[in-house]
Amino acid sequence: MFLLSQILKRIIKQGTLTVFDADGREHFYKGTEDGPTVTLRLHSKKTALKLALYPKLYLGEAYMDGDITLDGGDIYDLLDLFTRNLGWGSRHPLATFGDTLYRIYWFFRQFNPRGRAQRNVAHHYDLGDDFYALFLDENRQYSCAYFKTPEDSLEQAQLQKMAHIAAKLALKPGLKVLDIGCGWGGMARFLAENADVEATGVTLSKNQHGYAREKAQQMGLASKVDYRLVDYRDVTDKFDRIVSVGMFEHVGVPHYGEFFRKVKSILTDDGVALLHTIGTADRPSPTNAWIDKYIFPGGYIPPLSQVMPEIEKAGLYVTDVEILRVHYADTLRAWRQRFLARLDEVTALYDERFCRMWDFYLCASEVSFRNSGLVVFQIQLSKRLLDLPLTRGYITEIEENELNPARIAAE
Template sequence: MNRLLASYIDRVLKKGSLELIDAKGRLHRFGDGTGETVRVRIKSSSAELAVFLNPELKLGEAFMDGDFVVEQGTIYDFLAVVLQNIGSGGRSFVAQAIYQARVATRRFRQWNTPFRARRNVAHHYDLDGRLYSLFLDPDQQYSCAYFETADASLEEAQVAKKRHLAAKLALGPGQKVLDIGSGWGGLGLYLAEHADIDVTGVTLSEEQHKVSNARATERGLSDRTRFLLKDYRHLATRFDRIVSVGMFEHVGVGHYREFFEQVRNLLTDDGVMVLHSIGRFDMPGETNSWIHKYIFPGGYIPALSEVLPEIERAGLKVTDIEILRLHYAETLREWRLRFMARRAEALKLYDERFCLMWEFYLAASETAFRYQDMMNFQIQFVRDQHALPMTRDYIWQAEEALRRRDNAGQRPSLKIAGE
């Protein structure tokens, strides 16, 4: 086994039980023997070296290519035992040097012009719609759910997320609402069904654009709910309320000022926006290189220290910040278990390498939120501080009213195209 790799694992992995079979068939044991044993095999010496030099990229690639095989447990179990030991740091000296070089050059990879942004979105969101129906809730919510109780189902938690956001928007009759990055339309339709408002959603995904408008027609809401295949930067209409969920991660750090200045231009003088995004607890960094290459090209998860200054520079005023800890870990757990339960169906849509890629993506994402300082934040901001009540009571009151309405029963969601 590569001596540098063995030395590194032995140094960082102090708890748990990991067995590794190297390219020559030799068994190596790491950890203190506690917990369930995870056994993995690396099939080639070249894979051993590659994983040591650049684990953030090469581990996922080795798993996809069959050079890294989990023989006892799952890839989630392996990542969990490793990341519980090293947390968000613990890189080898070579891996740290590669990471710092990526941080220094990150603006180039996150240079998301309208053309590049649409291409990046198509890479992930214009996959066969049947893939997402394998693991998402029926409303196709592809963002962090809000688990109000420990025993809440994924479906209940996704409704709670929409309810929580709606309450923070302080909706009123006749308002015009913009949803930036509207996905398959679930949030926009929820808002339109629960309030006397007019909703416009924008997306860069052709698949999402088609499905969301079909859903609006099916629910009889197309007269006051529309979804546009359009970049938010190309809008000129002003809105009373703006919401964005799971889109800010695709903006890129070099475009934050552009984003918030455009939001300011689109908000009415007494307008309110709620921004829901993945964030990081630690300092600014860079996107995991495997995630960037295979899952979300051009994406970046920001630290609050990168976001708040740009909100201030745009002349906007932050009125509320909430940190959602571990909610995305639980969301991803549900997605991972559902995907694995229906993996055979995914294999009919794509090939084995694709299925391994998605298995790794969901497992790596979940463990990142459990052990690597990832979280979600919701920031509410305004142009005029008089736009909202002085206390937060209006949020709880609106949320409770929406909860009573939700519990009374909702219309069934239209299934995704092709399902």
């Protein structure tokens, strides 16, 4: 407990943390600024040592395994306390050795050939349709929503997200649109139904592919939407518009150039592409070890400084960049509220350890978007400078008229 105590004394500058060690002794850490008040109990001596040596991995594991519990609060409060104190752009003070070993391991994790890409996708997205239906919106948008007001429901915010993206694509009836990493197909169906385009979605998830095709059939959109179980690198058709939402995080830095060269090669000369991806305001650093092991193997969140050079090398114009701040934190909060409201059903599908794992994931992700520099990038791309309006007014006009989310929801 000594080593962990020394670390906590250095970290806690906001809020108050009380820790009861495995022998029942109380340790008190109070910052000089206001913040959350949390009580943590450690249920074994080895837990204290592991947390001191490499908390980026062992904090999540300890929570999953029941080796730590919270009194008078929950895991969100603890993670909020830690991330507020660490902020972004910081490094854990005594995790140098663990970080060094992990960086060596991470160097090889960045390579994402087709076989590994499919296994990584299956790890997370093939958990089962019943599970994701418990907490996602009715269109199964598993990415950042777009909240115009704090009162927006999750369903409304997700419709607003799809309309916002569709407006940036400047669609016209009859255009061919590709959705790279289409998930359960909601974006492609939205575009086909509301913008009168021919949409193609590609995914590596068998579960998502099967659901998307069945849903399109039920909605009478099978003739306008084509879903393919294929790697985007194997697509050869030409498209007028390309969109990718929440997929780029799985590409891997060594493959960024390949991704943008592919986009350019299958985009028509007057085409437009829109990339929606999680990004960071921090300097490049490996994915959190716990997230990589349990949630998104091979996933990575880049700063703009790693993305923009590869776009330039591919010969594409960046015609617009928008940074969505806190929108994903609010999305994750809504997901967690729904997840906890149906916790008994999740437990019946899996077990309590799985529930704690997902609770930790949702909480850790939310506080990262609130306190640790995570944002969402929307990057608009084209091959030519003059194929889009020169001011942003067209985006608002399309959202308010042609693709008004309130009208779409009412229909």
